[in-house]
Amino acid sequence: MKDLRYLDDVSTLVLDKEKCIGCSLCTEVCPQAVFEMKKGKSCIVDFNACMECGACVNNCPSGALSVSPGVG
């Protein structure tokens, strides 16, 4: 969200670019526009907007994404 921002540097989102197969499903399901496709691969363009909802992790076909809220 552009107008309402929460705390910076807290999200546990991790993207493993090596594993990304470029299906772009994460850009579709993320409600905060965290990802964008660049050169056929997913890219985190707004890390601090991530709210760790897990939609991207759930739908990533290659296991390139992870979030682990409630651990740290």
Next chain:
Amino acid sequence: MKEQIDKADLCCSTQTPGLAPDYRKPGFKLCSYVDDFVKTKAGLVPVIKSKPGKDDLFSSFYVRCGIKRYQYAVAPGLYGIGKPDKNSEVLVTANFKLTFDHLRKELKDINAWILVLDTKGINVWCAASEGNFSTRELVKRIKASSLEKVVDHKRVIVPQLGATGVSARAVKKGAGFRVVYGPIRASDIPAFLQNNKKADKKMRQVTFNLYERLILTPVEIQIVLKPAAIIALILFILSGIGPGIFSFSGAWERGVLSFSALAAGIFSGAFVTPLLLPFIPSREFALKGIIAGSIFAILLLLLISSAVNGIAEVLALFLFSVAISSYLAMNFTGTTPFTSPSGVEKEMKRFIPLQLGALVISSGLWVYSAF
């Protein structure tokens, strides 16, 4: 006579006017949102009205106020809207009646199937993160409604926010249906369908505008009413402690003062902070609550200055009101669509000790100021 009844039972398409098919069943009552039934290869499917009735609007109002919020559900299963046929899209949704009403209202001129999942009367996004709007439930519901007999295609449109609980791959594997993620807001569905089931960037992002925040505040206030009543009782007892061990007149006079501080804190934390969220400085909700709470506490103290005696009482009321406001504002993180659990945890670790500390000091000062 016999022939007439048979005719009424069998024919849907060739019925003569005035001879409506009889869907009555002993012991059952037709839901007010059902318009008709449509015959499919999987049996009769209820066709619902797109326009909510008067009673739907009334009950929406109640639910928004938090009355019977968790018993407001429709039966899960397959429904139709408009004139659905075997080529119509299948829209998946939750069985929270507010969600269901909201969806059908937006489908005025659309022919579609609506597959309602059993989300225990919870909205799509919350149910998805709680595991009720899930891959398992979707697969189960597709099979239970024999969807493959109702439509010729093999796709279902799942609201984007359902992705938190649904894995498109696993649904394909489990039920043979492809998941297409639709827009977040039901109001974008007509445009989404017209655009060859492609959502633009705006349809994919959540918003939290003034109206969206305002409509949530009655429930925020409603959920604190019960704890507030308990706190008021404790305040009453605390206020009665004095030189004569306990005095009822003291409890009443000073109790009213502390109730006003409680009310100001609730108003600030559960109403004003949510409403003015982007305009209050700081990203931490607890700190937003402190800022708003301080302003309201000062306003209150000015208003009741003639009834307050001494700096200890002033300080006690101020700290108490601000702590309540801060706590309730922090609580609102659970309602917003942009806070991360990791952030909330960080905030709680920092602010709960402060809020508790303020509460303890405030209580001490309050009792002390009676002597």
